[in-house]
Amino acid sequence: MEGQRDTGLNMKNKLTPKNIILGLFVCFLPLLMYGIDAISLFLSRSDIYLDLPSGDYMLRIIVRAYLYMLLAIGLNIVCGFTGQLDLGYVGFYLIGGYTAGLLMARLGVTYWIALPLAVVNGALWGLLRGAPTLRLTGDYFAIVTFGFAELLFRIVKNEEWLIGGPNGLVRDIPPPAIFGMIFNQNWHNYYHVLILLILVVFVTYRLQHSRVGRAWVAIREDEQAAESMGINVSRYKALAFTVSAAIGALGGGFIAQFQVNISAPFFEFWESIFILCMVVLGGMGSIRGSMIGAAILGSLGEVLRPGFIIPYQFGNARYLIFGIILILLMRFRPGGLTLRKA
Amino acid sequence: MAQFLEQIINGLVLGGIYALIAVGYTMVYGIIQLINFAHGEIFMFGAYIALMLITVFGIPFWIALPLSMVLCAILGMLIDLIAYRPLRNAPRLSALITAIGVSLALQNLARMIWSARDRQFPPEILPTVFQGQNAFLLPGGATLPYRDVFVILLALVLMIALNRLIHLTKIGKAMRACAQNPVAANLMGIKTNQVIAITFAIGSALGAIAGIMVGVSESVTPTMGYYKGVAAFAAAVLGGIGNVTGAMLGGIIIGVAEVFGAGYISSGYRLAIAYIIMIAVIIIRPSGLFGRSTGHRA
Numbered sequence: 001m002e003g004q005r006d007t008g009l010n011m012k013n014k015l016t017p018k019n020i021i022l023g024l025f026v027c028f029l030p031l032l033m034y035g036i037d038a039i040s041l042f043l044s045r046s047d048i049y050l051d052l053p054s055g056d057y058m059l060r061i062i063v064r065a066y067l068y069m070l071l072a073i074g075l076n077i078v079c080g081f082t083g084q085l086d087l088g089y090v091g092f093y094l095i096g097g098y099t100a101g102l103l104m105a106r107l108g109v110t111y112w113i114a115l116p117l118a119v120v121n122g123a124l125w126g127l128l129r130g131a132p133t134l135r136l137t138g139d140y141f142a143i144v145t146f147g148f149a150e151l152l153f154r155i156v157k158n159e160e161w162l163i164g165g166p167n168g169l170v171r172d173i174p175p176p177a178i179f180g181m182i183f184n185q186n187w188h189n190y191y192h193v194l195i196l197l198i199l200v201v202f203v204t205y206r207l208q209h210s211r212v213g214r215a216w217v218a219i220r221e222d223e224q225a226a227e228s229m230g231i232n233v234s235r236y237k238a239l240a241f242t243v244s245a246a247i248g249a250l251g252g253g254f255i256a257q258f259q260v261n262i263s264a265p266f267f268e269f270w271e272s273i274f275i276l277c278m279v280v281l282g283g284m285g286s287i288r289g290s291m292i293g294a295a296i297l298g299s300l301g302e303v304l305r306p307g308f309i310i311p312y313q314f315g316n317a318r319y320l321i322f323g324i325i326l327i328l329l330m331r332f333r334p335g336g337l338t339l340r341k342a
Numbered sequence: 343m344a345q346f347l348e349q350i351i352n353g354l355v356l357g358g359i360y361a362l363i364a365v366g367y368t369m370v371y372g373i374i375q376l377i378n379f380a381h382g383e384i385f386m387f388g389a390y391i392a393l394m395l396i397t398v399f400g401i402p403f404w405i406a407l408p409l410s411m412v413l414c415a416i417l418g419m420l421i422d423l424i425a426y427r428p429l430r431n432a433p434r435l436s437a438l439i440t441a442i443g444v445s446l447a448l449q450n451l452a453r454m455i456w457s458a459r460d461r462q463f464p465p466e467i468l469p470t471v472f473q474g475q476n477a478f479l480l481p482g483g484a485t486l487p488y489r490d491v492f493v494i495l496l497a498l499v500l501m502i503a504l505n506r507l508i509h510l511t512k513i514g515k516a517m518r519a520c521a522q523n524p525v526a527a528n529l530m531g532i533k534t535n536q537v538i539a540i541t542f543a544i545g546s547a548l549g550a551i552a553g554i555m556v557g558v559s560e561s562v563t564p565t566m567g568y569y570k571g572v573a574a575f576a577a578a579v580l581g582g583i584g585n586v587t588g589a590m591l592g593g594i595i596i597g598v599a600e601v602f603g604a605g606y607i608s609s610g611y612r613l614a615i616a617y618i619i620m621i622a623v624i625i626i627r628p629s630g631l632f633g634r635s636t637g638h639r640a
Contacts, residue, residue, distance in 0.1 A: 085435055087442075132625045138434055139377050140624050143579070147617040150572070154617075158610035269568075273442060280439060320450040326443025327425055330436045 026194065030187035033058045059186040063258065065298035066193045067251055070200050072278040072290035074247030077204065079276065080285035081213065082240045083220030085142040088149030089275055091129075092122045092245040094267035096252025098156060101170040101262050111176035115253040122249020123242045130241030134234050137223070149272060157264040171261040189258055196254060200247055204287055207243065216240055217285070270319060274301070277322050280329055283336025292338060297322070344484040349605050350598065355490045355559070357597025358497030362552035363574035364581070364589035365504060366545030372521040372584035373541055375434065379441040380421055381549055382571020383448035386564065388414045388550025389557035390456055396467055403469050407554055411547040418546025419539045427535065445568075452564040460561040472558045493555050500548060501590045507544075508586060517541060521584065569613060573600065576620035582630025592631065595619075 025032075033055035043049070071093060078086045099118040103109040109117075133144050175184035176192075183192065207213050215236045218226040227233050256262055274297065282293025304318035329336065363385050370378045392410040395401045401409065425444050429437045463472075470476060470488075477487040508514040516537045519527040528534045556566060577596040581588025596616050603615035623630060 083435070085438055136624065136628070139375075139438060140628060142438060143377070143575075144621050144624055147621045151614055151617050151621075154611060154614045158608065270446070273446060276439070276442075317450065317454055320447050320454065323443045323445070323447030323450065327440050327447065330432070330440040330443070331425075331428055334432060334436050 029062065030055075030059055030190050033062070034187075056186050059190055061299060061302045063186065063189050063193050064302070065295055066190075066197050067254060067258075068275065068278060068298040069291045069294040070193070070197050070254075071248060071251045071275050072282070072294040073200055073204050073287055074244045074251070075275050076279045076284065076287065076290040077207075077216075077240050077244040077247070079279055080283075080290070081208065081216035081220065082237060083284075084137070084237075085139075085276075086145045086244070087142045087269075087272055087276070088145035088147070089244075089248055090267050090269070090272040091145075091149035091152045092126060092248030093252040093255070093271070094149070094152050094156065095125050095245075096122045096249030097256045097262050097266065098170065098252070099249070100253035101173050101256035104256065105170050105173045111174075111257055112178075115250070118249050118253035118256075119246050122252070123246035126242045126245020126248075127238060129245070130238045133241075134237055146269070146272075149267075150269060153264060153267055153269070156267070170256070170263075173256050173260050173262070175257055175260075193254060193258075196250060200250065201287060201291075203243075204247075208287065212236065212239065220285075274322065277326055280326060281336055283338040286336070286338055289336050289338040293336070297325075344480075344482045345605075347480060347482065347484040348486075349601055351484075351486060351490050351494075353598030353601035354594065355493045355597070356601055357577075357594035358494050359552045359555055359570070359593075360574045360577045360597050361501060361590040361593025362497055362548045362555075363570060364577040364593045365501070365586055366549045367575050367578040368581070368583055368586060368589040369517070369541050369545050370538075371578070372586075373517065373524070373538055374426070374430070374437075376426065376437050377441060377575070378426075378542075378545075379438075379571075380425075380444040380448055381418075381545065382567035382574070383445050383452070384414050384418055384421075384546045384567070385549040385553040385556075385571060385574075386452060386562075386567030387417060387448065388546075388553030389562045389566065390452060390461075390553075391550070392554045393461060393463060393557060393562055397464065403467065407551070410554060411550045414550035414553075415543035415547045418542040418549075422539055422542045427538075449564055449568060456562075456564065458564055460563050462561050463558050468558060489559055493559065496551070496555070500551065504544070504548070504586065513537070513540060573613060573616040576616040576623075579620050580623050580630055582632045585630065585632050588630055588632035 035055070036053075036058070037055040040049075071089070074092075075086060075089045078084050078089075096118040099121045100111070100114040103114040103117060104111060129145070129148050133141055136144060175182050177183065183189070208216075215226070215231045218229065218231055219233055219236060223233055255266070259266075275294075278293035278297045279290050280293070281297060282289030282291065301318055301322075304321065363381065366381045366384070367378060370376060370381070388410050391413050392403075392406045395406040395409055396403060421444055425440050426437060429440055465473065471492050472489045474487060474489065476489075477485040478491070480486050508517060516527070516532045517540075519530065519532055520534055520537045524534050527537075552570075553562075553566070556562075556570065560566075573596055574593065577592035578589045579592070580595060581590070581592030596619060599619060600612055600615050604612040607615075
């Protein structure tokens with residue numbers, strides 16, 4: 001076994017009790033959530049009223065958290081693996097959302113075709129955006145990505161012929177269906193996003209532990225040294241941008257059918273920063289880290305929504321907290337929560 | 343014709359304001375190679391602080407203006423001290439993420455304190471210069487408010503003063519030395535951290551003035567720093583980041599382009615024009631219009 005690389009397919013030492021329990025937990029989480037409903041219903045019969053959130057609501061939060069995990073993993077490819085700061089990741093999320101949403105709501109294309117088309121479109125735009133930015137590094141790359149996402153945001157906000165009316169909505173996106181079975185329940189969405197997430201984790205993990213992933217890390221550590229070792233820097237960077245964009249668009253395609261209506265405010269600049277926060281919190285360059293960061297911030301973002309813990313008049317206090325998290329992390333733990341050293 | 347003339351004047355006013363903000367970005371970038379995202383927020387705080395000083399504490403406008411500048415200068419130095427200084431030797435990415443964090447925190451702090459709604463400077467307490475109805479009549483029927491003349495002249499005077507400060511005084515020399523080579527400057531006995539703090543203070547004070555000017559001619563909102571900040575940053579990039587004269591000219595160009603774009607293309611794409619110019623400059627000529635080509639920047 002000496003010298004054999006971890007290819008991610010060796011399951012022998014992964015079937016620990018901890019992992020099995022975790023797997024079962026993830027698989028039966030909707031049942032657990034609906035179990036809460038059943039318990040509070042049962043208790044209310046005996047006049048005990050627990051103020052528990054409904055299982056459906058909890059499930060929606062979990063679906064969103066999974067979606068953020070998916071997006072964080074996608075962003076991590078550019079930010080963590082190749083070490084470029086992408087401030088416009090939400091642009092690809094937007095492209096995926098509007099591609100799938102418009103295809104389904106306007107042209108009546110079925111979800112199972114619209115989703116792959118959204119991913120392809122996202123990947124295409126990732127490549128298009130990547131081409132002129134290949135030689136940019138650091139701040140300038142960050143600024144171009146930011147400008148790109150903002151331009152897209154302006155377009156969907158202004159072009160009424162495209163997104164329909166003053167509300168700026170693509171509305172009534174039909175739910176996906178197979179042979180007349182309609183998937184519009186929250187637990188459908190749960191397994192749906194879970195499958196997408198597993199797919200994304202698998203692909204990203206395999207890439208990370210392959211020639212490609214090692215090339216990415218080499219580029220991050222020292223671009224010139226990587227180039228002199230014979231790594232085709234432009235090609236690997238372009239690949240990273242494309243894969244990352246495709247994952248973002250996949251998330252967008254999912255959110256289109258999950259939310260039924262999508263509008264411009266979904267894709268504001270701060271959403272990019274929110275996803276970046278997750279990647280940084282978990283530790284850049286680690287898939288596990290991105291997922292943990294997304295789980296924490298995705299659910300924290302929901303808990304800190306105005307009216308729950310924070311009073312309404314402090315509407316956006318959660319963004320204040322995210323800002324402080326970013327500052328403190330960079331100061332005291334630049335490697336994120338999951339990494340031992342910077 | 344009258345409309346054209348008025349558009350040009352509006353463009354110059356906006357350009358002057360962008361120039362005032364852009365020098366803050368460019369000076370800091372010139373010395374520590376950091377895009378200080380929080381600069382837009384300082385600009386916004388400048389407007390809010392002046393507004394509060396006037397409406398809550400009843401301080402006259404001409405005293406509130408310098409007071410707000412001083413407070414913003416202190417705020418700028420504090421941000422540098424707390425957030426950026428500990429990261430001087432950290433990777434550039436960390437400092438950039440911190441800057442975004444500071445910006446996010448300050449913007450939402452403002453939203454919490456002052457709520458998200460638009461606020462106006464109450465017209466009755468403003469000096470006569472800023473009253474909208476006082477205007478010169480130009481041939482052809484165009485009007486030229488005193489306010490616009492004041493803003494353009496103020497921006498011009500401050501820019502010239504800044505230029506003289508950088509080129510003629512001792513602290514200006516220290517700044518230029520730090521921008522060229524911080525380590526060597528330090529070895530020559532220049533206290534680098536002090537110079538950086540002063541740079542932040544000057545940039546923030548100019549940003550505060552710009553904020554108040556926007557406040558009296560438009561309105562004060564928590565997001566103004568973000569929108570105007572990005573456009574001003576585009577101006578800094580256009581002029582060649584790190585180059586103060588370039589930032590001034592870049593500000594004027596972006597301001598005029600934005601006003602004309604809004605007037606003749608579509609008002610929804612106001613900001614898009616600044617973004618497009620910024621992206622085009624970065625991709626085609628990263629050193630900007632006036633920047634010297636340093637080969638490997640950023």
